[in-house]
Amino acid sequence: MKxxxxxxxxxTIKASENQPHFRSYSAAxxxxxxxxxxxxxxxxxxxxxxxxxxDPVMHQADLENWRTKRPINAQAEDYYQRLASxxxxxxxxxxxxxxxxxxxxxxxxxxxxxxxxxxxSPHVLPRNPEIDVxxxxxxxxxxxxxxxxxxVTKALKRGTFGKLGLRHYHWQNFNPEHQTEIQRQKALxxxxxxxxx
Numbered sequence: 001m002k003x004x005x006x007x008x009x010x011x012t013i014k015a016s017e018n019q020p021h022f023r024s025y026s027a028a029x030x031x032x033x034x035x036x037x038x039x040x041x042x043x044x045x046x047x048x049x050x051x052x053x054x055d056p057v058m059h060q061a062d063l064e065n066w067r068t069k070r071p072i073n074a075q076a077e078d079y080y081q082r083l084a085s086x087x088x089x090x091x092x093x094x095x096x097x098x099x100x101x102x103x104x105x106x107x108x109x110x111x112x113x114x115x116x117x118x119x120x121s122p123h124v125l126p127r128n129p130e131i132d133v134x135x136x137x138x139x140x141x142x143x144x145x146x147x148x149x150x151x152v153t154k155a156l157k158r159g160t161f162g163k164l165g166l167r168h169y170h171w172q173n174f175n176p177e178h179q180t181e182i183q184r185q186k187a188l189x190x191x192x193x194x195x196x197x
Contacts, residue, residue, distance in 0.1 A: 001041075001042045001043070001087045001088065002043045002085060002086050002087050002088075003042055003044050003045070003086060003088040003089070003090060004044075004045045004046075004047060004082050004083055004085075004086040004088075004090070005030055005033060005034060005044060005045070005046045005047065005089075005092060006047045006049070006089065006090070006091045006104070006107060007026070007027070007030045007046060007047065007049065007093070008026075008049045008091075008092070008093035008100075008103045008104045008107070009024045009027055009050065009092075009093065009094060010050050011024045011027060011050075012027070012048050012050050012051040013027050013030055013031065013046065013051065014027070014051075015027040016028050016030065016031035018181075024094075025094075025174060025176045025184065026092055026093060026094050028184075028188055029092050029134050029136065029174065029188065029191055030046070030092045032188050032191040033090055033092065033134070033191050033195060034046065036191060036195050036196075037195060040196070045082055047079060047082065049104075049107060050103065052075070054075065054103060054106070054107065055106070056103045056104075056106020056109075056110070057106060058106070058109055058110065062110060066110075066113050071113075072110045072111075072113060073110075076110045076111050076113075079107070079111045080111050080112070080113075080116060083112075083125055083129075084116075084125055084126055084127070085127070086125070086127060086129045087127055087129055087130070088129050088130040089125075089129050089130070090131075090132040090133075090195075091104065091132070091156075092133075092135075093135060094135065094136045094137065095135050095136065095137035095139070095144070095152060095173070098137075098144070098151055099151055099155070100135075100152055100155070100156075108160055112124055112160070112164065124164045125164065125166065128165075128166065128168075129166065129168070130170070131156075131161050131166055131168060131169045132169075132170050132171075132172070132194070133152065133153070133156055133170070133171045133172075134172050134173075134174070134191070134194075135152060135171070135174070136174045137173055137174075137175060138177045140175050141175060144173060150171075152171065153169075153171050156169070156171075157169045157171070170194070172190070172194055174187055
């Protein structure tokens with residue numbers, strides 16, 4: 001089983017180690033997910049958007065390509081081909097101001113395009129992959145749902161992936177900000193259980 005991890009954090013995956021002033025819980029989740037998948041015999045393909053210097057901005061030429069059903073650019077086409085071969089796609093990113101970062105939004109805009117949509121098939125991604133979204137936020141998960149209405153899931157599950165015909169969607173949010181180091185490490189172990197479900 002092939003899993004593509006789409007990872008978005010400015011510190012890159014290198015911040016998965018617990019080094020002061022250069023650490024990211026999102027990166028720790030990505031590392032844990034990758035370790036778990038390979039330990040169970042799976043294949044992992046990591047797309048580290050910041051390490052790849054991905055440009056999330058939809059420039060004029062990009063939009064012209066999008067509208068005329070051509071690949072946006074070589075990088076976006078490479079990303080699409082990697083997603084198209086996946087049995088599972090895991091998005092990992094922090095929640096900022098209650099929504100996904102611009103890099104993740106730009107990835108969706110530039111990679112999942114009209115160019116790849118075949119009217120005869122309901123799926124832009126031919127293998128009909130499972131979608132997992134693992135997020136990190138300062139807002140406690142119950143409040144994120146109750147007060148803000150869980151905008152990430154509404155946008156991705158109902159909007160993006162629902163429209164693409166992808167029904168196998170799971171979201172898990174982590175709240176490490178006010179946890180002890182022991183609690184954070186314990187929460188990381190949930191990643192293995194989540195990915196086996």
